[in-house]
Amino acid sequence: MSEQVADVGRGIELTYERQGQGVPLLLIAGLGQQKHEWHDGLVTLLAERGYDVVRFDNRDVGKSTHLRFRPPGPAQLLRKRWDPKQYDLGDMALDTLGLxxxxxxxxxxxxGMSMGGxxxxxxAARYPARVSSLTSIFxxxxxxxxxxxxxSTWGRMFSKPANTRDxxxxxxxxxxxxxxxAGFPLDEARIRATAGTTWDRDPRPAAGVGRQLGAIMKSGDRTRELRTITAPTLVxxxxxDRMVNPSGGAVTAAAVPGARLHTLPGMGHDLPEALWPTLAxxxxxHIRTTESRSSDAPKH
Incomplete structure (x- = not known):
């Protein structure tokens, strides 16, 4: 795989990688995550199943376009006072559409996982013709x-930003x-390797993460919009999960018409290697069922 860059419009470029051939599958990373946090092993498992898999850096992380305004602090997030340049999830959805x-x-x-979900x-809600199916993960x-x-997680999220790779x-x-x-062994070596790659590609990432968090908070409650989704959806x-309480998955499945919720025992807010075969x-x-239903639908 080699990195490529796509101009997705409005002054935004996204860096992406592509693996496999077949059915188009786009993987969208979470808050502060870069494309490699869709781990190589999981991507390979999906590619081997006949997918043309693309993973990418969202705006403000990795090697994609970074905005330059000051990220919102805790007080601004609480009061919902936004910089005029603060984007929201709709803007990030447009980035995805441009890709x-x-x-x-x-x-x-x-x-998509977490913010990527x-x-x-x-x-899926705003551009239904472009989405064959949706998988929303934690x-x-x-x-x-x-x-x-x-x-306890909020406190860790707003801890002092790192100044060095270590x-x-x-x-x-x-x-x-x-x-x-917590239900699976902690792979400290993989966490360190992943975090090291993150730093090497984008040192001092805290500002971009803060702007992405602002996008989530600015977007508010999207339940009404989720009720318009027509794509077959797996949650x-x-x-x-201490980052996104499991209630988040339940309300997502309840909001999206026809969505199916699958709870994974022991999984928190990461993708442990032991679960890669299960996730794939x-x-x-889910996708094969969707494709089968689509091919069986009456043609007009």
Whole structure:
């Protein structure tokens, strides 16, 4: 795989990688995550099942376009006072749509985790003709009092930003000890390697993460919009998630017509290697079922 850059419009360029051939599948990363947090092993499993898999850096992370305004602080987030340049999930959905255009994909299956699930939901709601199916992984609707981080998680989110690569990797280990999948062994070596790659591609990432968090908070409660989604939807959530409470998965599935909720015991707010085959199988089965129903539909 080699990195490529797509001009998605409005002054935004997104860096992406592509693997496999076949059915178009776009993977959308979460808050502060870069494309490689859709881990190589999981991407390979999906590609081997016959998918043309694309993963990418959202705006403000990795090697995609970074905005330059000051990110909102805790007080601004609480008071919902936004910089005039603060974007929202709708803007990030337009970025995603621009990437589909750049890839020449009329339609694609979307899978998003955490904030990436929110972006995928927004694309599916606003641009239904472009979405073949939706898989929303440990995400939520933005509704109050559900799907929220634990109080102990908020404190970690607003801890002092790292100034060095070592500080960044240490902080990643501490965070995933807290929000990771408690039902599975913690792979500290992989966490450090992933965090190191993140730092190498985008040192001092805190500002971009803050602007992305502003996008989530600015977008507010999207439940009404999710009720308009027509794409076949699978909602995946762990029962040990301290970043997005499992209630977030429940309300997402309840909001999207016909959505199916699948709870993964022991999973937190990460994708442990032990679950990669299960995740690949769940996503593949969902997409294959969707493709089968589409091919069986009466032609007009």
């Amino acid at each position: 589909l255009d750049a890839l020449g994909w009329e339609r694609a299956h979307l899978a 929110m972006i995928a939901q927004t694309v 995400s939520t609707t933005g509704a109050a009092r559900v799907g929220r981080p634990a109080l 500080e960044h990797t240490d902080a990643a280990v501490r965070m995933y000890r807290h929000i990771g999948s 995946l959530h762990g029962d040990r 199988e769940l996503i593949d089965t």
